[in-house]
Amino acid sequence: MHFDDRLATVLRHRAAGEAAARTQFRQLLDLLGAHREGRDESLRAAAWLRLGALGEMIPSRERAAMIAERGWRFRNPELAAHLAEDEPDVAAAALARADLDESDWAALIPTLPIRARGFLRLRKDLPPQAERVLDRLGVSDRGLPMPEIQSAPDIIELPHQDEVPDAASDEDEDDAFELTVEDDGESDEPAPSALPNVGEIGALVARIEAFQRSRSAPAVDGDPRLPLGEEKRAAPRAPLLNFAFSTDGTGRVEWAEPRVAPMVVGLDLTGLDPAIDAAFGNRQPIRSSMVDLPGAEAVAGEWVLDAVPRFSRPSGRFTGYAGKLRRPAASALPETTSHHQREADRIRQLLHELRTPVNAIQGFAEVIQQQLFGMTPHEYRALAAAIAGDSARMLAGFDELDRLARLEAGQIALDTGECALGEVVRRLLDQLQGVLKARVAGFEARLSDLPCPVAIAEADSEQLVWRMMATLAGLVRGGERLGIELVCDRDEVVLACELPASLTGVGDIFSTEFHATGNAVSSGIFGAGFTLRLARAEARSAGGNLARIKDHLVLTLPIASGNPAAEAEEPSERRFAAGR
Structure with missing residues (x-):
């Protein structure tokens, strides 16, 4: 058996100087460009990292020149995708040099950066399938259309400066410096006035004036125009309210409606929202999920996403999602977007x-x-x-x-569901009591024996209560004990906790400028004030509230269902306001 260890041999040597770096860069191009499979993955990963490190040592023009050389094989689409992310001259050289199969081109083109796809239109030897993919993505030639060739204006030859007669009279001057511009046999513009010894300057002034007049004239439909600063007369486009799309197996948009394809093809929909990532990982349908798209003004902002997974036949392999994006009713127009x-x-x-x-x-x-x-x-x-x-x-x-x-901003809300808040509070209290025991501190709990069901999911309720209790526990001083009470009223569940002494003198405990933190329990990377503000936003999103009432921090949440066994006392929040 023969083992190809050329890549390992190249990687064992370090590029000590510029000449060695260029040599090794060429070697890696040749090895990575010729081979696609069958190599150790860790070795290939090391080769990609080395290629990137060498690229930082060599100017982009020199790298582009090396790539454009014909002395090496370029058959690896993975290398083409890697180089397409580089500087424009390197990307252009790579996409002009790559020699790929028709199927490789069809799979590679949708994954290329949008700016790199235009380089492929400069090639005239792409296979038909690749041309169709470029057409579907809306990639057109980078060149400007050629204007119609018009007949050059006839300009009467001016006399040489040495032959200009002296300024004897105005009539002689007009005869000597008369300039006529003709088009199709008719005199289009009168001759400008000329001064002695400036015939060529007069001709130039006349041409500038003619250009300015034609520039200010109304444009004829179909005439090519350059952006020279003139006022835009194009009619405003209607806002984009919805469009269909499909993705590949990695979540990257590979097709969209032609009107929006140049702005969204290549966009990765994963990582924009945890709920979408979870559905994507489980190959489940996505229903009415909010997603915030980056990009051009027409597509940037909030969208509602509906999509279903696609599977190939007969293998059943997952191939991506197909769906539709639509603007929310409240933000269909940019003017309706709230502050x-x-x-x-x-x-x-x-x-x-x-x-x-x-x-x-x-x-x-x-x-x-x-x-x-x-x-x-x-x-x-x-x-x-x-x-x-x-x-x-x-x-x-x-x-x-x-x-x-x-x-x-009201863009998301806590998941609906039902959770016994009493069990959540008891479980978290047991964890925090063990942490505070070392400082001879803790909570003095008076909890209702009822389950106290609330109308939010258990994970969200546990996170909300943890933000509240852990933040207060982190600010408890040695030997300090805080009273905590859980009460079920007829319509709501109330959890109230005494404020530690370090918070009694703070004016606004929800201010993000309040950064007091403790040592035993973390209150978050941004401090206690931010964490409490986040907990308040979560409570309000669930239909409740988190508020400071004198020396207590009071959390109220809507009860999940009618509870006839609840205490028939006055609402707990009112009791705390009265100081009882």
């Missing part, structure tokens, strides 16, 4: 831009910590583990910011 919704959209767009580099940092740290590419010293593994942990905390904080923005 809170616009602010939430801006925050979510900012968080999207921040998540991308943090995700990359976390991924590389985990690669180092798990030694996926080879042995790593334990000291570096420990540092990588710490970086991965910090990245995870940052991503969790981004999720909390996104959740708060969407809750306060």
Whole structure:
């Protein structure tokens, strides 16, 4: 048996200088471009990383020149996709050089960046199927249309400057510098006045004036125009309210209606909403899910997504989703978007831009910590583990910011359901009492014996109660004990807890500027004030509230169903307001 170890041999050598870097870059291009399968995955991953590192050492023009050379084989669509993400000159050289099969082109083109697809229109040797894919995606030639060739105006030759007579009279000057512009045999413009010894300048001025007049004239339909700063006279387009689409198996849009295809094809729908990701992972239909799309003005913003999974026949292999996106009724037009919704959209767009580099940092740290590419010293593994942990905390904080923005804008609500809040409170109290025991602190609980059912899902209710109780527990001082009470009224369930001494002097405990944190229990990456504000937004989304009433923090939630055994006392929130 023969083993091809050329790639491993290349990777064992380090590029010490610029010449060695260029040589190794060419070697990796040749090896990765010729082979597609049959190599160790970790070895291939190391080769891609090395190729990217070498690309940072070599200017883009030189890399483009290397790629354009004809002395190596370029048959790997994975390499074409990798180089298409690079600088424009490198991407153009790669897509002009790639020699792929018809099926490879058809699978590759929808995954290419939108800016890179236009380079393929410069090729005249693409297979028919690839041409059809480009047509379906709305990718057209980058060149401007050729204007109609008009006959050049006849200009009477001007006398040479040395032959111009002296300025004897106005009549002689007019005779000497007369300029006539003719079109189709008719005089179109009168000759401009000329000064002595400036005949060529006069001719240039006349041509500029003619150009300005034609520029200000109404445009004829079909005439090609360049963006020269003139006023746009195009009629405003109707707002885009809905469109159909389909995705591939990874969740990336591979087809859309022609009117919107250039703006959304290639867009990845995964990672935009956890509910959509869960349905996608389980291959389940997606019904009326809210999604915030980035991109051009016509498609950016909130959409309602309906889609069903597709499976190939007869193998039953999952091939993606087909569905429709439509604007919500309340935001069908940009003018109807509320201030809170616009602010939430801006925050979510900012968080999207921040998540991308943090995700990359976390991924590389985990690669180092798990030694996926080879042995790593334990000291570096420990540092990588710490970086991965910090990245995870940052991503969790981004999720909390996104959740708060969407809750306060009314874009999402807690999941409906039924949960026994009494059991949730008891379970969380047991966890927190063990943590506070070391400081001789804790809660003095007086809980109703009733289950106290609330009309929200158990996961959401547990998260809400944890934000409230864990934040207060983290601010408890040594030896301090807080009273906590759970009461079921006829229409609502009330959970009230005494405020720790460190909060009694704080004016607004829901202010994001309030960053007091404790040592035993984490109140979130942004501090106690932000966490309590998020809990309040969750409570209001469920039809309840979280409010400070004197020296108590009171959570009210709607009861799930009628409870005739509930205490026939006055509403608990009113009792706390009265100081009882």
